[in-house]
Amino acid sequence: MKNEAFLFGGVAAFFFVTAGIYAGWSREPAGTAALIVAFVMASVISFFFTMNYRRRGSRPEDNSASEIVERSGPLDFFPARSAYPPFTAVGAAVTALGIVFGIWLFLIGFGILFTGVGGMVFQYVHRGE
Template structure:
């Protein structure tokens, strides 16, 4: 994940330099400056994620130049078979999108539904690792 962290770090640096330059020469024109600032923040978030993953898990088998295909064998990850939370999150996104048109109150309700759905996705199997360690 180190390579990906460097890649997105470079993308974030590009958007930072471009955004500062654009803001300087356009006298802080709001639309372009905001778009470049959001692009910088999003790429920085992805860079942070990859950096933390690399620090926590270390190098992957595919990062080793002398690695074999069999080094990556075994289960890749856990994917839950039945979860209601993606549907809840999608419904909340739809309600929020309609709330943008009809009013802030509906948007806030949709945002609350999204928060519940994402929270459920994140914490649905939070104790799974602890149960595996007890075996």
């Protein structure tokens, strides 16, 4: 995360310098405000990466001599088949059509969508027992 913090710190510095030059040259408040907001956003991201680096230390990606296996973690459970994703997609499509054609179709689509999402969430709820 150290490299990312330096990268976004450089982006923040660029926007800071650019905002100063732009404010002095153009005297236009909208562009100056946009550049200041860009500086603040890049600074927040740089701060986030810096704090994560201080808390967790370096990662295998930060070491150029590290191997791929150092970053690999445990594999999780992935279901082979499920009818709920297509069911959810149909529900989303019918819900979108309901926005165009009327509340009755929207409510039907929302019911299908809610059932599909609920099925995906609770499909394997008892798997570990």
